[in-house]
Amino acid sequence: MSKPLYKVTFLNHGKVYELYAHRVASSNALWGFTEVGELVFDVHEGLVIDPTEERLREEFGNTRVLHLPMQSIVRVEEVEKKGASAIRDAASGEKVVTPFPMPARPR
Structure with missing residues (x-):
């Protein structure tokens, strides 16, 4: 039997983050926190397919456990398969566009 998969939606610096994880539990070490x-993350060789996924991997790729305050968590869903991770504006709900790096223009 495979591990359960969770979609965790939480607030971080005025944005709504949507990440996927195999483990979500209340923290035994820190009262009022949830461990994720x-x-x-999607693993792609070569080209970056989704710049938002790449940004999230850069930010959280080496993270063993996130300790999120309970009040920052919007939702935890157990899902069948992984969808696209996202960063959204907290006020409008629109996806935050992560631009592709552009080469410097010669002067």
């Missing part, structure tokens, strides 16, 4: 571990 075994984060799941």
Whole structure:
């Protein structure tokens, strides 16, 4: 039997983050926090397919466990399969566009 997969939606610096993880539990070490571990990211060789996924991997790729305050968590869903991770504006709900890096223009 495979591990359960969770979609965790939480507030971070005025934005709504949507990440996927295999482990979500209340923290035994920190009262009022939720532990989110075994984060799941798409693995692509070569070209970057989704710049938002790449940005999230850069920010959280080496994270063993996130300790999120309970009041920052919007939702935790157990899902069948991984969808696209996202960063959204907290006020409008629109996806925050992560631009592709552009080469410097010669002067």
